[in-house]
Amino acid sequence: MLRQRSPDHGVMAAKPQNNETLASAVEAIAGCPVRDAERLRRALTHASARGAHAGDYQRLEFLGDRVLGLVVAQMVFDANPKAAEGELSVRLNALVNAETLAEIADEAGISELIQAGSEIRSLSARKRINLRADVMEAVIAVVYLEGGLEAARGFIRRYWEGRSKAETAARRDAKTELQEWAHQMSKAVPVYSVDKREGPDHDPVYTVSAIVDGFEAGVGIGRSKREAEQAAATDILVREGVWQEEENTQ
Template sequence: MNLKPKPDDVLVCKVEAFTGHAFQDLDLLRLALTHASAKGGEGNYQRLEFLGDRVLGLVVAQMVFEANRNAPEGELSLRLNALVNAETLADVADEVGLSDLIVVGNELRTVAGRKRINLRADVMEALIAAVYLEGGLEAARSFISRYWEKRSRVPTAARRDPKTELQEWAHQMTKTAPVYVVERRAGPDHDPVFDVSVAIAGYEPATGTGRSKREAEQAAATTVLIREGVWKEESR
């Protein structure tokens, strides 16, 4: 007799495959994956997100502290911030296929850009909290280390946000701020692509492409920083 696995069993197996933790409390797991917009349920991941943010920060702070024994406090802070920001969390969520497991209401099924990044990041933090609550700190640490340790060793982990870096450099060189302009928007609403240019007085403009305006602006800023020798090409 060929019995199909129950949906709960499939969910647990999928999550265990990338977290290394087999959930026993299915209500806790579902809570971590449920957005407030979802119908039919009273609970959502927001409280878990609050806890997961602190657990992630603690584990990654220790990871960065131990891996960079000669780094000053400022560099450690830059590394930590780069590893726990929404972009990195969303990137990990994409890597493990978490997006397909998130339960949302119809109005959020087509969101894109910054809202979509924040959604994936928030659920990742909530899932970290759920692993921590059921399996303890070591279970959470094992899950986090699996995906964050390799990222912590990338040279760009200590690099500042390119828009912030470019703004300070432009102010120092020209006493003016960079001006960003959306040159083109293509693709459907749920999966847009932006081309953005950045202009600085006295310098050649540069362009960047991304899935959101912010991502495209960062790409354009990075191009200028590398072109003008502020950043090295190999640090991209």
């Protein structure tokens, strides 16, 4: 049976927690002591919840993004000694994109610690994914600043190494794959059409068709247009035998 990506959890407004509680939780997740609890609070704070003179995660996200990219790039480089630059780039991009970061934030328990205002509920599904991804990078920056590159590498490997070895890590996203396949098969470019939008504005569900000349349309459902388009592209790729069902995760 085709496995679907788990739905976006969204980010609920977290109850305010004191610095010591947040530090203890992140120490357990990251395996690294947190001495600067105020910096950690900033890493976990969305602009909607910051005080008049407090900061949020944005500066730390900038640093964490670079640390993550370096560690994962080396991980992919070492694990794939025969891979060309193009394959290495595909693997790297799949491991540091917003969806993967948000998924790991949920898995590690980081999402539950995000300090956000009640208006976060009205964000689109895509923006909630981006928020969790940004905070994940900010937490990586905290670990790096607390324990250096080795501490950050240990934390990142704990959650990324298994994913880096998966067969699907070398797979491009479904829309990119479908575009190349469609060009080879019919010299056509896939067209995506929103068939239906259901649910409240803050948590919509989209049904999208992917159309390639000469082939049956693919249909996908998702909490954002992009997610539904990826699912529709996957539908065609699996049906036409380009991808195998048991290997697909889109």
